[in-house]
Amino acid sequence: MIEVKNLKTKYSYGDEFSVASALFENGRISGVIGKNGSGKSTLLKTLAGQRKYEGRILINQKECSEYSSMERAREVAFLPQSVKNLNMDVRTLVEHGRYPYHGNFRRMGEEDEKKVNRALELTHMKSFEKRDLYELSGGERQLAYLSMIIAQDSSMILMDEPTTYMDRIHQDEFFSILRILVKEGKGIVMVCHDIEQCFAYCDKIFLMEDRKLEYAGTPDVFTQNEQIIRRNFGIAMKKSEDEESVYPFVMKK
Amino acid sequence: MKKIIKWYILPLGILILSLVAALFAGSKSISVKDIIKVLSGGGSAFQKVIIFQVRIPRIIATASTGAALSVSGYLIQNNLNNTLASPGILGINNGAGLFVLLFACLFPYHYAGKCFAAFIGALLVTTAICILASVTGMSKTSIVLSGVAFSALCLSVIDIIISLKPETVADRVAFQIGGFNALNINSVKFAVPFIIIILIASLIMAPSLDILMLGDDVAGGLGLNIKFYRAAHILFAALLSGAAVSMCGIIGFMGLIVPNVVRLFYRGNSRGGIFLCMVIGASFLTLCDLLGRSLVYPYELPCGLFLSLIGAPFLVWMLIKKRKRLGMA
Numbered sequence: 001m002i003e004v005k006n007l008k009t010k011y012s013y014g015d016e017f018s019v020a021s022a023l024f025e026n027g028r029i030s031g032v033i034g035k036n037g038s039g040k041s042t043l044l045k046t047l048a049g050q051r052k053y054e055g056r057i058l059i060n061q062k063e064c065s066e067y068s069s070m071e072r073a074r075e076v077a078f079l080p081q082s083v084k085n086l087n088m089d090v091r092t093l094v095e096h097g098r099y100p101y102h103g104n105f106r107r108m109g110e111e112d113e114k115k116v117n118r119a120l121e122l123t124h125m126k127s128f129e130k131r132d133l134y135e136l137s138g139g140e141r142q143l144a145y146l147s148m149i150i151a152q153d154s155s156m157i158l159m160d161e162p163t164t165y166m167d168r169i170h171q172d173e174f175f176s177i178l179r180i181l182v183k184e185g186k187g188i189v190m191v192c193h194d195i196e197q198c199f200a201y202c203d204k205i206f207l208m209e210d211r212k213l214e215y216a217g218t219p220d221v222f223t224q225n226e227q228i229i230r231r232n233f234g235i236a237m238k239k240s241e242d243e244e245s246v247y248p249f250v251m252k253k
Numbered sequence: 254m255k256k257i258i259k260w261y262i263l264p265l266g267i268l269i270l271s272l273v274a275a276l277f278a279g280s281k282s283i284s285v286k287d288i289i290k291v292l293s294g295g296g297s298a299f300q301k302v303i304i305f306q307v308r309i310p311r312i313i314a315t316a317s318t319g320a321a322l323s324v325s326g327y328l329i330q331n332n333l334n335n336t337l338a339s340p341g342i343l344g345i346n347n348g349a350g351l352f353v354l355l356f357a358c359l360f361p362y363h364y365a366g367k368c369f370a371a372f373i374g375a376l377l378v379t380t381a382i383c384i385l386a387s388v389t390g391m392s393k394t395s396i397v398l399s400g401v402a403f404s405a406l407c408l409s410v411i412d413i414i415i416s417l418k419p420e421t422v423a424d425r426v427a428f429q430i431g432g433f434n435a436l437n438i439n440s441v442k443f444a445v446p447f448i449i450i451i452l453i454a455s456l457i458m459a460p461s462l463d464i465l466m467l468g469d470d471v472a473g474g475l476g477l478n479i480k481f482y483r484a485a486h487i488l489f490a491a492l493l494s495g496a497a498v499s500m501c502g503i504i505g506f507m508g509l510i511v512p513n514v515v516r517l518f519y520r521g522n523s524r525g526g527i528f529l530c531m532v533i534g535a536s537f538l539t540l541c542d543l544l545g546r547s548l549v550y551p552y553e554l555p556c557g558l559f560l561s562l563i564g565a566p567f568l569v570w571m572l573i574k575k576r577k578r579l580g581m582a
Binding site: 045050073074076078084087092098102145152 | 466473478
């Protein structure tokens with residue numbers, strides 16, 4: 001669980017980013033939406049302890065800045081928007097997810113191997129484990145990095161537009177993996193690009209506006225106050241009446 | 254098991270073979286039998302001097318210089334995700350060169366001191382780069398740019414000194430070709446233990462290098478203290494090349510070629526990569542030095558020349574043969 005109160009952080013060019021209060025719970029998928037440049041990525045990076053901040057970020061009841069970086073990585077995993085294409089096989093990458101536990105000095109133990117295998121099986125990447133990252137497609141590479149984050153076994157997982165390079169089938173698979181993780185009690189916070197998808201899969205939606213977190217609520221709340229979404233995206237959302245539609249909420253003019 | 258033979262036993266075998274070859278070959282030919290006799294405590298006084306005060310120190314120096322420069326290049330390249338980076342790019346060589354020159358101006362007859370000066374120069378330039386880079390944000394680009402800036406600064410001061418005091422030039426030229434013909438035993442005693450300690454330290458810290466390669470955002474998410482480890486690896490690289498430069502002058506190509514060759518056939522983690530750089534770098538430089546002192550006997554060619562002469566075509570050949578992406582550029 002991550003609890004945010006009066007959070008402020010400054011950009012190098014002087015603008016301020018702020019969140020009055022927010023709660024990202026375990027057992028839920030929290031979706032962060034907003035226009036380009038509204039501060040979605042900054043929010044994630046700050047929650048992951050990658051930026052200096054004022055105010056409070058409580059990760060499982062303890063202040064974020066009081067964690068050592070390794071301790072924090074055991075509580076919060078972070079997958080940034082762009083990931084590297086390296087000369088490295090998939091299994092080695094996933095094993096790096098165990099770094100917060102063994103650091104520089106300990107070898108991979110039985111427990112570590114178990115977590116790595118489980119992560120690879122969950123993402124269906126087991127058959128790819130010997131393949132090099134640069135031999136994979138963009139979507140597969142994203143799944144490889146997701147496996148690393150799963151192997152990290154933290155209670156919260158933060159992801160910045162993780163489905164960008166995935167086709168529809170991979171995206172559906174991706175969200176079903178997230179559902180399994182959430183059922184196990186992990187909390188997921190992800191920046192979403194596709195609003196229909198976000199409304200379909202996220203339990204709670206957070207809307208960023210002008211580098212402030214302004215609104216939070218279930219998808220239903222946002223369909224009832226449609227001007228909030230309209231103001232930011234030029235469309236509104238409504239419950240789908242068509243039984244054959246893919247998503248439960250659809251865009252309307 | 255196959256892995257152990259391929260990545261550990263085979264490279265170590267090559268290293269041992271080249272060390273033995275370097276021990277048996279030299280301008281004064283001593284028979285294999287005599288050498289074994291000397292090593293087991295017998296032999297004439299003359300043979301003892303040749304073996305213990307000329308050949309063995311030289312083999313130790315070439316092997317540790319080769320290992321140090323290769324690992325230095327590997328650390329820098331992986332750290333900056335740039336396969337073209339090397340101690341030369343970061344201005345470490347020029348820093349060492351500048352201090353040697355300054356020292357030669359002030360104390361022209363003090364040989365051992367010059368080695369020490371090279372060492373200090375490498376360290377100072379690196380410290381300056383790290384301070385500048387941390388002020389500007391410690392990103393990969395700012396490290397490279399600070400390095401280029403300091404490199405240019407050192408070079409211009411070198412040129413000023415040469416213009417004002419041309420008599421120091423001869424020294425500088427000898428120093429910058431890089432070779433072991435004027436090896437000073439005091440600098441070996443000073444540099445080699447140092448190199449060994451840093452090599453062990455970088456082997457221990459290798460996992461953090463793997464994590465750094467994933468990029469700053471991912472590395473931060475995995476709990477790595479990015480600034481600390483980046484600074485530590487760069488410092489190790491500087492100390493290694495400073496120590497190497499203090500023994501043999503500037504052998505620039507080593508730090509570029511060996512890591513790239515290793516990367517072409519080895520895809521495992523950094524600890525293995527550092528180990529292979531160490532072993533292959535040590536054997537390669539020892540063999541180059543052996544060629545340099547036996548091929549045009551009684552003259553001697555600096556091993557730096559052979560290194561480029563063999564190394565450059567070899568690297569090109571491997572690049573063509575593999576033809577696949579280097580993975581990080």
